[in-house]
Amino acid sequence: MDEEGAVLGVDVGGTQIKWVLWSPGAGVLGHGELRTPRSGPPAVLAAVAELIGDGKAGAAGVAVPGHLTDDLRAVRLLPNLPGPWEGLPFAAELESRTGVRVRLVNDARAFALAELTLGAARGRQDVLFVTMGTGIGGALALGGRVLRAGGDRVGELGHMICRPGGPACGCGSRGCLEAVAGGSALVTAVRAGGGRARTPEEVVREAGRSGGLERSVLETAGSALALVLGNVVAYSGVSAVVVGGGVAPAFAFMRPAVEAELAARVRLVGRVDLRLAELGSGAGALGAALAATTRAPHPTNGEI
Template structure:
């Protein structure tokens, strides 16, 4: 499952000796009418529905848009889903409903895992995954597997400081990439109602929208340049709804890399769009649920 502030998506993944296959997909609008309770009940309903259809289920993975405790299987902080998410035992509740182990993972780490295994990152040893949407997320593949850090928070690309005295971020810091490149920030920079309208306006020649997207692309480029300096990844995979802006963001991002990266050969670093579309997060959560990826460390 892939929990978002707008939709709850799921996939049913079959694993055999070769490659995982997607058997089924679905989504419903996230029900936050009773805060975290209605959301958890909805996740239980979805898991039970899949369990009934399949007859048995090996494991469940749940991607959450925020921070969680990987050992306890509880949520900690989710700024974009209404409710009091501190200490909610999501993994235990889902697990009990379908008689199978359940594990949590951050949604952007799930995206990164899926794109590495089955999408635009296939075959590389190191990769930075970036999700652009309501927030800015990230994940890291190092040495061919997902790197989690000690508590599952490694790869939080959106919380690199880009402007020392920049706008406040939901995490408590100022000038984070997320505060500069989240959908709300793009909309404000471009002067239009939505990111989609901003991108279309920029394509139609609107100077303010063009400048807004260029500026956001430059901020993203500064973040990626810092990540390359630290990790020298083989590939950068950009996904999420806002990534539909394509070259309007990626061209200034790449130009910024050429201005800032001299310590390694940029020709060896691919910056590409994601391949798995809207199901990447749920696919990655399912892969994580199987225990194929470490929960910590």
């Protein structure tokens, strides 16, 4: 059936679906990507089922940009893809179409699992993971395991409030870190200041060209990130922070504020290792593959 126990990891993103065929013994056997259909869940389901159903993998892990139900079989909240995703039995649908066992995983938790197992946090036990993209996601590993619990929100530091009464967030609250320092928020802030950046990448590029406005927006966002990271590090006891995601280059402009905040708390938190992720944009798909290799088909709360 499968190549050396190969598993397929699929990362369903807002714009692209990335996949990797991976085996514990041979590593990456293949990878690729396609555009995410925007017409709704049936088209996304069909595209993912086609990837899984080609017969190369004995199991599949699928990362989604949202929160899963407690049994990890369905989507509970998935705001960044068009269509009615809530309650959709994604795993069962894929299994019935392909005959392959499917594990669902949140995309930030998949990123964390990959970086913890094969990337920047290899060999570490207690690590906070931050994903910088359109929004800000995260995950927490303690004792060498990426944690999860009911509600699938462990590690979601993007919704910690850093500016009480601040900008409205997609979650319904105000002043969340994501609403201040997420990729969309960076673009909004630059445009409000008269800048012309249309994407977070352009904000970072302009800041690198000594764009004063863009640099100041990133530094302001950095102070918000520093506040949240300082709190989370103090609270969780992690000794390392790994930053990744498509907008991670923005972290270069935020790092001084984060380092200053952690230095101010050194008596409590000790020396905290700040690292950039190592596995690139394929980390989510790789983490989904790793999740699919977990023995228990539907793990209970505690870890992914």
